[in-house]
Amino acid sequence: MRIGLFVTCLTDTLFPDTGKAVVTLLERLGHQVEFPMSQSCCGQMHFNTGYRREAVPMVRGFTQAFEGYEAIVTPSASCAAMVREYHPVLAAGEARDAALARRVAEVAPRVHDLATFLTGVLGVTDVGAYFPHRVTYHPTCHSLRMMHVGDAPLRLLRDVRGLELVDLPDAETCCGFGGTFAVKNPDVSAAMCADKVAAIRQSRAEVVCAGDNSCLMHIGGALSRMRTGVRTMHLAEILASGQGG
């Protein structure tokens, strides 16, 4: 299977270790991963903030970079959902480009978030990871309600050796990130994050993991500001860790 890694602009720029972890993980499972260097951004921030026209070049760029791959894997369920749900809307609507719309229709359905790619496409839950820590999992909104990952991440975590998985109270409540919402509505965003942090503290986890670095950046920023001693980690990094174990 020809797998293309869509690392996302945020992970590429600020959290490269997540990208490295996806490569490690997929290679460990016997797959070749390619990173098309022409990729940049899916355009979600622009689209979600009301800058549709500005997002169109990103739709073109994404389509061009990933045409030809059987599977496109990304460590962001949110960006995967952007491509799957809204690239067709932008190609047909904003761009009014029928040829682009046809190409998007080919590429978009091949985009998978890491967790469901592992459990659904590759059919694995035990990825040979070892992570001897107490971990809780935050189901990010777009992974839950747009990509419908269900319990795939939990099944993956349960098969990690040494890992103690603890429940997160009110897990399915939004952490308050919401892209530019975090800056445009900082008070409500911070109030939502405060409740998420309280739930994480209640879980007594030492690590909180999720399938999106954007939400983790938000939650982690608050955990760090409050000196909670709880750290955030992308699901991919836990799954890639300690393969000797």
Add this chain to the structure above:
Amino acid sequence: MTRVTGTPTPTGAMPTYLGMPAFPDAARKAVANSQLRRNLTHATTAIRTKRAKAVAELDDWEALRQAGKAIKDHTLANLGTYLTRLEENVTKAGGHVHWARDAAEANAIVIELVKRSGARKVVKVKSMATQETGLNEALAEGGISAIETDLAELIVQLGDDLPSHILVPAIHRNRAEIGDLFRRTMPDAPADLTDDPPRLAGAARAHLRSEFLSAAVGICGANFAVADTGSLVVVESEGNGRMCLTLPKTLICVAGVEKVLPAWRDLEVFLALLPRSSTAERMNPYTTIWSGVTPGDGPESFHLVLLDNGRTATLADETGRQALRCIRCSACLNVCPVYERAGGHAYGSPYPGPIGAILSPQLRGVTSPADASLPFASSLCGACYEVCPVAINIPEALVYLRARSVESKKRYPERAVFKLSAYLLSDARRLAAAQRAVAASRHVAGRGGRIRRLPPPLSGWTDTRDAPAPPRESFRAWWARTRGSAPAAGRAGQPPGVGADAPAAGPASQSAPGVGSDATDAGTGAAG
């Protein structure tokens, strides 16, 4: 004055949504109000838990939901046909139909009808349409007092307050606050009235009884209007609606044009969807359905005011029109994490919460700061869409309205920022260059590799959250360095990446162990 009692208001002015601040400013005050936060969290948590249970009882919930959506979409696509049919059949049954283009027309029609009846006082069933038109204020100006008879709406009225929830307008008040209010403003409240909910309800019941018996005019909204039979439907829990709909001689119903349903059988779907979504009940306690007038039984004269007030303009919009499917159940408010923390008043409209954020800017336009800010008052978490009984894709409508809001602004400094970032992000070379610049700014991070303060507007982030320090090397730079492709050299057609060239890439790939240990450390890096 619409007040039930003689207690004067301090300012003499009626509460209004006009001139409300933008959502972020209104919300800032609300999130700091600990009593409000506690009241809202308590109430919304209870009701959303109950709703989930009530919905889970039905195996065919999703089918019902899709049926509700399909019926509404069909009706909206043929709205003219069904409204004409409704008018014919209401008229045939002895009712009178009036058409109102906007709030002012609707209010003028109602005032004229009340004046013609000779009444100076009306009793009201809780109605969103008349909240939308500001009917009570208009009636007061016309010298007519309106008495709200829904318990929560009465609480709002007695407190000179504004509703903050579609179903439970006084959700922001707890029983202690309500007890205080009743003892202070209700002249016939028992001297020993406690905060016990049954006793509070009893006091309101006794207080309202005389109003029901003496009112000559009742005013209501409608949950549904059946075109085929000319029937109006009001769904309620307290029985106050039944009183208002049957006792007065004159009944006036103000209903949005989108309330029409084609046929009687369509009620089967909506009378299952609405109570479970709204009050988490299998069936609501009182459903009143009437067609025109029946001599010797109920009102002698019935008037239906069909209200447009921005609805046909909304209908013309392909993406925005789905908001007109709304049956005002308020399930989206009860699951919304933003509503739960900001409260209903922050939305500056009788329609708060997620549905309000897509409805108000469409019905009223985006000219006021409050309306322009509403489409942005969401983290796009999608919980609202998940529970909506008519499958309104609220997140989709929100991002669509954000685009309309951005386009409608002439001078907007933010646009330059987004144009620049789009320029950088739409091309791999430019992104790589930007990443090198970001990496060079690593030194601004404090100890522990976290950034604690950034300039506005990013200070909105760092006021409460640390920002991650940029890594030494971006992912693409790492890939280019370790996997041998020039940075940002990608062009379509060129063999993407070098996965195929990687030495015997496989489970024991050479680079894997090193990467693995990096990855473990990465967590620490990401979390600080």
